[in-house]
Amino acid sequence: MDLANTLINGALPTFAANDTGGAGNDTKKNFSDGIFESILPLFGSQFNPLFKILMIFWNKAGLRLGFDPTIILTIAGFFWFANKLLRQIYGTLYGLTQQYFTASININNSDDMYHHMMKWLASQPKLVNSRSLTAETFSRTMWEGDDHGDFATSGISADGTGIYLNFSNQEAKAPPRFTPAFGLHGFWFEGRYYRLHRKQESLYDDGNSSGVPQFKDKEKLVISCFGRSPEPIKKLLQLAKEQYYADHHAKTIVKRPSPQNLRRYGGRHSWQQVANRPVRPMDTVVLDEKQKVAVLSDMNEYLHPATPRWYASRGIPLRRGYLFHGPPGTGKTSLSFALAGVFGLDIHVISLLDPSLTEEDLSALFSSLPRRCVVLLEDIDTAGLSRPSDSKAEDGKQTGKKGAKDSSKDKDDWSVSDLARELRKQGDSADKKGISLSGLLNAIDGVASHEGRVLIMTTNKPESLDEALIRPGRVDMQVAFSNASRQQALELFIRMYEAESKIAAALHQDASSSVASTAPSSPTEKDGNYLSDGSITEVDVEELDSGSASHSVTSKLASAKDDVERPVTTDELADIAADFAANIPEGQIISPAEIQGFLLKRKKSPRRAVLEVNNWVIALLEQKASKTKILQVQ
Numbered sequence: 001m002d003l004a005n006t007l008i009n010g011a012l013p014t015f016a017a018n019d020t021g022g023a024g025n026d027t028k029k030n031f032s033d034g035i036f037e038s039i040l041p042l043f044g045s046q047f048n049p050l051f052k053i054l055m056i057f058w059n060k061a062g063l064r065l066g067f068d069p070t071i072i073l074t075i076a077g078f079f080w081f082a083n084k085l086l087r088q089i090y091g092t093l094y095g096l097t098q099q100y101f102t103a104s105i106n107i108n109n110s111d112d113m114y115h116h117m118m119k120w121l122a123s124q125p126k127l128v129n130s131r132s133l134t135a136e137t138f139s140r141t142m143w144e145g146d147d148h149g150d151f152a153t154s155g156i157s158a159d160g161t162g163i164y165l166n167f168s169n170q171e172a173k174a175p176p177r178f179t180p181a182f183g184l185h186g187f188w189f190e191g192r193y194y195r196l197h198r199k200q201e202s203l204y205d206d207g208n209s210s211g212v213p214q215f216k217d218k219e220k221l222v223i224s225c226f227g228r229s230p231e232p233i234k235k236l237l238q239l240a241k242e243q244y245y246a247d248h249h250a251k252t253i254v255k256r257p258s259p260q261n262l263r264r265y266g267g268r269h270s271w272q273q274v275a276n277r278p279v280r281p282m283d284t285v286v287l288d289e290k291q292k293v294a295v296l297s298d299m300n301e302y303l304h305p306a307t308p309r310w311y312a313s314r315g316i317p318l319r320r321g322y323l324f325h326g327p328p329g330t331g332k333t334s335l336s337f338a339l340a341g342v343f344g345l346d347i348h349v350i351s352l353l354d355p356s357l358t359e360e361d362l363s364a365l366f367s368s369l370p371r372r373c374v375v376l377l378e379d380i381d382t383a384g385l386s387r388p389s390d391s392k393a394e395d396g397k398q399t400g401k402k403g404a405k406d407s408s409k410d411k412d413d414w415s416v417s418d419l420a421r422e423l424r425k426q427g428d429s430a431d432k433k434g435i436s437l438s439g440l441l442n443a444i445d446g447v448a449s450h451e452g453r454v455l456i457m458t459t460n461k462p463e464s465l466d467e468a469l470i471r472p473g474r475v476d477m478q479v480a481f482s483n484a485s486r487q488q489a490l491e492l493f494i495r496m497y498e499a500e501s502k503i504a505a506a507l508h509q510d511a512s513s514s515v516a517s518t519a520p521s522s523p524t525e526k527d528g529n530y531l532s533d534g535s536i537t538e539v540d541v542e543e544l545d546s547g548s549a550s551h552s553v554t555s556k557l558a559s560a561k562d563d564v565e566r567p568v569t570t571d572e573l574a575d576i577a578a579d580f581a582a583n584i585p586e587g588q589i590i591s592p593a594e595i596q597g598f599l600l601k602r603k604k605s606p607r608r609a610v611l612e613v614n615n616w617v618i619a620l621l622e623q624k625a626s627k628t629k630i631l632q633v634q
């Protein structure tokens, strides 16, 4: 060490002299002296060599720069201090402002409001252009957005025919949704500045609800704005909510019970949305007008805001039940959806055959329904509901018989048939662990059951239902559905082709007026050379242009007119529909669903439907008589 010191001490002056240009005059500066001399005593003597090396570099740097490098240190120190001070001041002011001059509202992701707000934020162009975003895969439902760009378009004709559509890339084309990332964001809305803090918190769940203690990630939005009142934020949230439901007036939301693991959280977790479909207009359900009006006015009265008080003052529970009964495919489900659409209610569909559904679940589902809604229990006769007494009686009979046997037999003496019976009984009881009649009755009108809902039960076999289920108070109105009468067939036909016939009529009108405005000698008018959609075939035009407006042209046009594919106008439609209905047998043998299926296969040509209906009816009646399931004419 001493040797090193000696070496360095001996060498340093030489370096210093060289650094200063070797002049060795008084004007040469030694920038390091001051600073290093003052700090050297602070460290032990063993650091001397190190400091001396540093001094050399310090002096070199000073000479290069032409000023004392300590100034740089001083300035850097000043900025560091200023930064610290400003941060401190900012922190204090921010804290004070937050505490006394801003209002904020917290939204947890377990609440619907969170989804309303996220949808709104995703629709804000300024936020979507922010630099810190979260991308989310966002699948559209069948009814959302414009699907025209979703299939391979090359070579597809305007009406989509001529080539098979290919939707293999539809998911790839669906754009992701961008929402603000975790952290702080700011945005202006309607002239006011809002701060948005999207947070993620890990909360300890002691396992009360799930049975397994664990940490769970929860998200939270904190929206704040300047001012002591949260009113602007409340308005913003209201707006986000309205926007979220903006298109819902034209949609019917269908909900089903959530999966079992979610249902146990209860409340809003009990139900999950499974569809959001366009409202079914009431006039698309072909039903006796009187029946339709009766259900509509009954439900309207029940849903009136004054009704709860009326019921309460008379001590009557606020519940309304309807039983829609009739053969399959006669419009029971369709009417339920149309009613939900008319009153703007969500439909909650429960399948009593769901094996995961217990009686406790059913009660919980009924008690977590929204204020007003439709609950649809479809095909209630197939649910296998039985009175506990029935099964007990059955059991009693079995045990009675077996008891006699058992008395004479030891358990070890069981025959194979005894064992088989026992196994079957156990199997049956395992199957029936779903919903019993009493469980259902308890859920629909038990003490804990929700009030305000509209319950609709549908069945194909009303006579097989237990009286207790359909007694007044549980079912307040029964609506009978039947197979199609001729009048219903006529209405179904008109509904199917109405829209196209209006378009055809409009085109016909245009064609007539454009023909009228041309010279009276116009060949199109003279020869009646236009189709009902106003188009003239190229062949016809060529032939007419060539001056050979002859008999052959007229016959071509006549055959075009006879073409069954020709669109019908509104005026023609009523006559064609009457022809069609005349072919439907009286006696209501064919269901509206069957007629709809037949028409759907000829959805572009009402004339073809009329031509083919007779054959179809004959084949269908034969098939029904022979009880086969195979259709000869479809």
Ligand SMILES: Nc1ncnc2c1ncn2[C@@H]1O[C@H](COP(=O)(O)OP(=O)(O)OP(=O)(O)O)[C@@H](O)[C@H]1O
Binding pocket: 284, 285, 286, 287, 326, 327, 328, 329, 330, 331, 332, 333, 334, 335, 458, 459, 460, 481, 592, 593, 594, 596
């Ligand atoms: N009365 C009707 N008016 C209009 N369309 C009907 C009518 N009946 C049936 N349909 C049509 O038939 C199809 C089946 O109807 P829906 O599901 O309403 O019948 P359902 O009586 O509920 O049948 P199921 O008893 O088998 O459940 C639907 O597409 C519907 O449009």
